[in-house]
Amino acid sequence: xxxxxxxxxxxxxxxxxxxxxxxxxxxxxxxxxxxxxxxxxxxxxxxxxxxxxxxxxxxxxxxxxxxxxxxxxxxxxxxxxxxxxxxxxxxxxxxxxxxxxxxxxxxxxxxxxxxxxxxxxxxxxxxxxxxxxxxxxxxxxxxxxxxxxxxxxxxxxxxxxxxxxxxxxxxxxxxxxxxxxxxxxxxxxxxxxxxxxxxxxxxxxxxxxxxxxxxxxxxxxxxxxxxxxxxxxxxxxxxxxxxxxxxxxxxxxxxxxxxxxxxxxxxxxxxxxxxxxxxxxxxxxxxxxxxxxxxxxxxxxxxxxxxxxxxxxxxxxxxxxxxxxxxxxxxxxxxxxxxxxxxxxxxxxxxxxxxxxxxxxxxxxxxxxxxxxxxxxxxxxxxxxxxxxxxxxxxxxxxxxxxxxxxxxxxxxxxxxxxxxxxxxxxx
Numbered sequence: 001x002x003x004x005x006x007x008x009x010x011x012x013x014x015x016x017x018x019x020x021x022x023x024x025x026x027x028x029x030x031x032x033x034x035x036x037x038x039x040x041x042x043x044x045x046x047x048x049x050x051x052x053x054x055x056x057x058x059x060x061x062x063x064x065x066x067x068x069x070x071x072x073x074x075x076x077x078x079x080x081x082x083x084x085x086x087x088x089x090x091x092x093x094x095x096x097x098x099x100x101x102x103x104x105x106x107x108x109x110x111x112x113x114x115x116x117x118x119x120x121x122x123x124x125x126x127x128x129x130x131x132x133x134x135x136x137x138x139x140x141x142x143x144x145x146x147x148x149x150x151x152x153x154x155x156x157x158x159x160x161x162x163x164x165x166x167x168x169x170x171x172x173x174x175x176x177x178x179x180x181x182x183x184x185x186x187x188x189x190x191x192x193x194x195x196x197x198x199x200x201x202x203x204x205x206x207x208x209x210x211x212x213x214x215x216x217x218x219x220x221x222x223x224x225x226x227x228x229x230x231x232x233x234x235x236x237x238x239x240x241x242x243x244x245x246x247x248x249x250x251x252x253x254x255x256x257x258x259x260x261x262x263x264x265x266x267x268x269x270x271x272x273x274x275x276x277x278x279x280x281x282x283x284x285x286x287x288x289x290x291x292x293x294x295x296x297x298x299x300x301x302x303x304x305x306x307x308x309x310x311x312x313x314x315x316x317x318x319x320x321x322x323x324x325x326x327x328x329x330x331x332x333x334x335x336x337x338x339x340x341x342x343x344x345x346x347x348x349x350x351x352x353x354x355x356x357x358x359x360x361x362x363x364x365x366x367x368x369x370x371x372x373x374x375x376x377x378x379x380x381x382x383x384x385x386x387x388x389x390x391x392x393x394x395x396x397x398x399x400x401x402x403x404x405x406x407x408x409x410x411x412x413x414x415x416x417x418x419x420x421x422x423x424x425x426x427x428x
Contacts, residue, residue, distance in 0.1 A: 089424025090382065090392030090409070096123055098418040103151070105142035108406040111420055112164075114138045114151055122167060125408065125420065132167030136160045145181045146201045152179050159188070161204065171204035182217035183235040189215060196224060198238065208238030218264045221282065225262065230269070232282050247271070247280060248287045265301045268320060272296050277309055279323060289323030303339040303353045310334070315341060317353050327356035336367035338385040348372060350385065360388055369404030373397070382409075394421060 100115040109129040110122040118138045122130040137160060141153040144164055152159035157176030162169055173179075178189040182198070185207065189196045197209040210233065212224035221241065222233050228249055232242035249271070261272035268288070269280040277299060278290040295312035302308035306326065307318040315335060316328035332351075334342040340362065342348040348367055350360040365372035367385055374381040375396050382391045394411070401412040410420045 090394060090421045091424070092394075092419055093408075093422045094123060094125060094410075094418075094420035096418045098412050098416045101412060101416075101418065102138055102140050103142045103153075104403070104410065104412070104418065105144060105149075106403040106405040106408060106410040106420065107144065108408060110164075111410055111418065112142055112144070112149060113418065114140075114142060120149075120151060120162070120167070122164070130165045130167075134162060134167040134169065136162070136169060137172075143179075143181055146184055148201050150179060150181070150186070152177070161186075161201070170202055173204065180215075180217060182222060183219040185235060187215065187217055187222060187235075196222070198222070198235065207236075208233075210238065214262065216262045216264050216269065221264065223262070223264065223269055223282070230280075230285055232285065242283065242285055245285055247285060249273075249278060249290075261296075261298065263299070265299075265307060265320060270299050270307065270320075272299060272309075277307075277318065277323070279320065288321075291318060291323040291325065300335060302335055306353050308335045308353065317356070326354060329356055334367075336369075336385070338367060338370050340367040340372060340385050342367060362388075366399040368399050368402045368409075371404065371409070373399040373402070375399070391423060392421070394419070 094111060096111065096113065098113075100117055101113060102116045103114040105112040107125075109126060110124050110131070112120070112122050114120045116138055118135050119133065120136055120138065121133040124131040136151060137154055137156045137158040139151040139154040139158075139160070141151070143150040143152075147164050148170065149162045149164040150159060151162065156174075158172055158174045159177050159179050160169060160172045173188060175190055175192050178191070180187045181201070184201060186199050186201050187196060188199055189212065194211055194213055195209050196212040196215050198207045199205060200207065210224055212226060214225040216223045216225075217235060220235055222235050224231050224233065226244075228247050229244050230247055231240065231244040233240055263270050264282070267282050269282060269285070271278050271280070274295060276290050276292045277296055279288045280286065281288055293309055293311050293313075293316060297310050297312075299307055299309045301320075302317065305320070307320045309316045309318060310333065314328060314330035315332040317326045318324065319326060329341075329351075331343045331345075332341040333344045336342070339350065339353055340348050341351050346364050346366070348362040348365045349358045350362070351358055362372045362383065362385075363374075365374045365383065367373075370385050371391065372383045372385050374383065375398075378396050380394050380396050380399075382394065383389065384391050394409075395413060397411040397413055403410050407423045407425070408420055409423070410418060412418055
């Protein structure tokens, strides 16, 4: 019997003894009717036989002795004296003070932490990796690109750009700029004059500027909007690709504020109103389709080349070429980057986004990157979103306060500390 099966048995016995006064014994993700059965080793990966042996009588002293033995084995496992099963190894490599944390960013080299008092620091996760502290105008958002750490979204209306390796302040911009990283540059929109400026990320040097009331961009292009008019420009040099023209939409659409519900998905501009979603070809800005959706909140490119729209009536997947609804599900409210969907009841599942067919139920788990989190009691079980295998167990955390980067996971814990764990390399 493998060690993982022994661990399952431990969970079975512990839950059985702790829950013997209730109506159910819970065994992790399983629930079985309460009945008197002998304490035996059970191979949970093998289907039980159809017939049962007569139940054996277990005395209180024998039950207590077995609980003590199980507790001793659990402590032995947790102390590291036993080898963790394949795919279940996770080791804490960093624990830092999280008091006053306003934003954090995990990379494979360092954990970047910004605090409300203006302190920003890089805590190294490998030898020779970034390690520094700086005092600036703090913010509630951290972005990293081209070796530059951007700190913005604060009451002072200042965006600060630092060298991600040394912590040296490179430049800053005040006036409550709306900042977005575009193609290795920074797009900065100012509410003072309604002008979008494309700047060099490391120096702030101006490349080009245009008046705009809203914008959206990707690695190579920027779309500027004014009311219901739009134009497409090259991100590198501001060269006009498609001249300003009116989008063929009705009065329900208004792109007169920064951060309006527009985004670039492939060769299309996707726009969202209160009652529908529409797509426009970037080459010419002609409308391709408009699909009614009840109170859409947002849209995101998802698996299989589809467009996932989240709205008041759940999730709908659209064909981005035609706008045709492939399927919709009122149960779902959240689409993760690993295409795991979560419902308003807190239950998650891996779904075939082309058909809506559920391929794997995760139960009451919350997706974070390629993992599904199961907080329970004082711990959180981590399960791979792709294969459903248990990857490790950590103290209880709030999934929304966690990030993934490579083989690392960081979380803000309930005791206001930040922990970083590293997953053991799997041997196949």
